[in-house]
Amino acid sequence: MARGYEPVPVSDNARFDLTVVILALLTAFAPLSIDMYLPAFTAIANDYATDTHRVELSLTAFFFGLFIGQLLYGTATDKFGRKKPLYVGLAIYVVTSVACAWAPNIEWLIALRFFQAIGACAGIVIARAVVRDLYTPQASARVFSFLILVMGVAPILAPLFGAYVTEFMGWRALFWIVAALGVACALTIHLVLPETRGRRYDVRMRHSGKTYWAVLKDADFLRYSLTGGIAQSGLFAYITGSPLLFIEVFGLSPTHYSWLFGANAIGIIGFSQLNGWLLKYVASRKILNVSLPILACVSMVMAVAAYLEAPIWGILIPLFAYISTLGLVFPNAMAGALSNHQERAGSASAVTGSLQFFIAGLVSMGVNYVSTFSDYAMAWVIGGAGLIAVACYRLLRRPEVVDAMR
Known part of the structure; x- marks a missing residue:
């Protein structure tokens, strides 16, 4: 129930302004924390006298930290506003990042990466909630496309930057x-970002479970969240498995691997901006109806390439197509998931984000397991992700399936 606060005006005009840039930077903390250290896997393994499979567990721990952490911030940001929980998250992130730099062994690094993710995910939850505070569902899909544009700089520059830092500084x-x-981001938020939680609702922290369950019972939320999360899990399979496949199997140097990573990021940036343009003329749902079958087709091409143990170009071409198509799928799936939840945007953002990274953690573990049997584990998992995402989108719109899940 509202308690004496005027609602923030909700706009249908999505502009690429300073607020959107700040939101994109907040959302980019998790990708930066992932992408920057991928080229360092071999160096970390050598430093700790272990193998890259063990180092991959630090990435899996990070995904599960993102899963759990977002549930902690969901109702907190609906109750206390957007900025206070964000400051707490950034403080945790800074402290644990420093601790990771001093980690004495791989076990400590794995544990600290879990807690680092709990700090990083504050930006993910709160940025999405702010978008829902300020924009209508159709406009929010365009804003999410803007966020992907700014976030796309991370996969382009972060691995390359990480490779050079690792080489010259460790x-x-x-x-x-x-x-x-x-630290710099916290200061910028304090000076520039306003509090967008214009209405305060009687949100009780002890009722968080009931709030999350109410969100999950929304059939549209479940459909769009699972579709987007499973589709994006292919991206996390790529993040987890690509250092092993491209550096150790195909023999790319860390620097060349970083350029490859950046090329795929250009694809998702380009398609996310195409999505922003299309949304001026086409409904978000219609874009999903076309882009998801494309995603499934290219994922199956990649599975066939894995079966044939194709050379590097046989993997790179469908991989580029899959990652690029996510620029059409994910913004529209996210907008659809949050469309019915303006009053509890923080909680809805937390649930959809947690689902996404819970799936990512399972996928990361799956890639790690399958890689003991096949060097093409990444391609096999992406093949499955594309098919399952389309199945969720199609099946969950059937009334009998939706009723069965209530």
Whole structure:
């Protein structure tokens, strides 16, 4: 129930302005924390006298931290506003990043990466909630496309930057750098970002479970969240499995791997901006109806390439197509998931984000397991992700299936 606060005006005019840039930077903390250290896997393994499979567990721990952490921020940001929980998250992120730089062994690094993710995910939850505070569902889909544009700089520059930092300063310097970025971001938010939670509702923290369950019972939310999360899990399979496949199997140097990573990021940036243009003329749902079958087709091409143990170009071409098509799928799936939840946008954002990264954690573990049997584990998992995403989108719109899940 509202308690004496006027609602923030909701706009149908999505502009690329300073607020959107700040929101994109907040959302980019998790990708930066992932992408920057991928080229350092071999160096970390050598430093700790272990193998890259063990180092991959630090990435899996990060995904599960993102899953759990977002549930902590959901009702908190609906109750206390957007900025206070964000400051708490950034403080956790800075402290744990410094601790990662001092980690004495791989076990400590894995544990600290879990807690680092709990800090990083504050930006993900709160940025999405702010978008829902300020924009209508159709406009919010365009804003999410803008966020992907700014976020896309991270996969382009972060691995390349991480490769050079690792080579000249050592991999531990990477964590000092992201800690400094966390401090700078907190200061910028304090000076520039307004509080957008214009209405206060009687949100009780002890009722968080009931709030999350109410969100999950929304059939549209479940359909769009699962579709977007499973589709994007292919991206996390790529993040987890690509260092092994491209560096150790195909023999790319960390620098060349970073350029490859950046090329795929250009694809998702381009298609996300195409999505923003299309949304001026076409409904978000119609874009999903076309882009999801394309995603499934290219994922199956990649599965066939894995079966044939294709050379590098046989993997790169469908991989580029899959990652690029996510620029059409994910913004529209996210907008659809949050469309019915303006009054509890923080909670809805937390649930959809947690679902996304819970799936990502399972996928990361799956890639790690399958890689013991096949060097093409990444391609096999992406093949499955594309098919299951389309199945969720199609099946969950059937009334009998929706009723069965209530």
